Amino acid sequence: xAVVSQHPSWxxxxxxxxxKIECRSLDFQATTMFWYRQFPKQSLMLxxxxxxxxxxxxxxxxxxxxxxINHASLTLSTLTVTSAHPEDSSFYICSxxxxxxxxxxxxxxxxxxxxxTVL
Amino acid sequence: AQKIxxxxxxxxxxxxxxxxxxxxxxxxxxxxxxxxxxQPSSGEMIFLIYQGSYDEQNATEGRYSLNFQKARKSAxxxxxxxxxxxxxxxxxxxxxxxxxxxxxxxxxGTRVLVxx
Numbered sequence: 391x392a393v394v395s396q397h398p399s400w401x402x403x404x405x406x407x408x409x410k411i412e413c414r415s416l417d418f419q420a421t422t423m424f425w426y427r428q429f430p431k432q433s434l435m436l437x438x439x440x441x442x443x444x445x446x447x448x449x450x451x452x453x454x455x456x457x458x459i460n461h462a463s464l465t466l467s468t469l470t471v472t473s474a475h476p477e478d479s480s481f482y483i484c485s486x487x488x489x490x491x492x493x494x495x496x497x498x499x500x501x502x503x504x505x506x507t508v509l
Numbered sequence: 510a511q512k513i514x515x516x517x518x519x520x521x522x523x524x525x526x527x528x529x530x531x532x533x534x535x536x537x538x539x540x541x542x543x544x545x546x547x548q549p550s551s552g553e554m555i556f557l558i559y560q561g562s563y564d565e566q567n568a569t570e571g572r573y574s575l576n577f578q579k580a581r582k583s584a585x586x587x588x589x590x591x592x593x594x595x596x597x598x599x600x601x602x603x604x605x606x607x608x609x610x611x612x613x614x615x616x617x618g619t620r621v622l623v624x625x
Contacts, residue, residue, distance in 0.1 A: 424612055424613070432617070432618075433600065433615045433616060433617045433618050434554075434600065434615045435615075436612050436613070436614070439612055481552055483552070483554060485554070485613075497544075497556055497559060498556075498613060499556075500546075500553065500554035500556075501553075502551070502552065502553045503552040503553060503554075505552070
């Protein structure tokens with residue numbers, strides 16, 4: 391089946407540093423990837439949609455300069471949290487829609503998530 | 510307005526019994542898809558079941574079934590014969606429009622705790 395690998399699964403960093411999170415589709419080509427953020431005991435909120443080879447589309451209220459998204463290939467999208475602050479601490483999850491992915495085009499496949507803690 | 514509403518923040522269910530998780534949605538699109546995902550404490554999102562707006566029959570996947578009432582705009586999840594491993598957060602989500610690459614909007618979630 392379709393597998394999405396997300397790395398790192400958890401990261402702790404100091405305030406002011408930048409952190410990169412990778413999202414890879416392992417057995418299919420992901421034309422579109424979505425990045426979600428989930429605060430404790432809350433739902434998933436979409437941050438941005440990235441399409442391979444083009445600029446990401448950000449949801450209202452999400453700072454594009456702070457959350458840099460790159461989807462340079464059909465199997466890799468990255469989210470970089472720049473100049474991270476404690477309020478950026480959250481669970482970040484990517485999901486991917488593939489070309490002819492397992493279960494058809496109806497289902498997105500999610501990564502296991504990355505827990506970011508900014509000290 | 511909330512597009513996906515899950516009114517039950519938490520539920521207890523006895524092992525081996527069935528449980529129904531409520532989900533109502535709001536959309537003006539004629540074509541849309543409804544999903545249920547399970548999120549255990551590890552954080553991964555596990556796809557459970559899908560219902561398309563044009564599907565005439567309710568979706569079923571093993572112990573999961575979706576009670577789709579289009580006129581009421583509800584898509585309740587029924588878990589039969591609950592198991593201890595069913596303890597998790599459950600999210601209802603909607604994809605609007607025909608495009609399979611369209612984004613999902615999630616409800617607030619329901620935490621289910623299965624008691625032995």
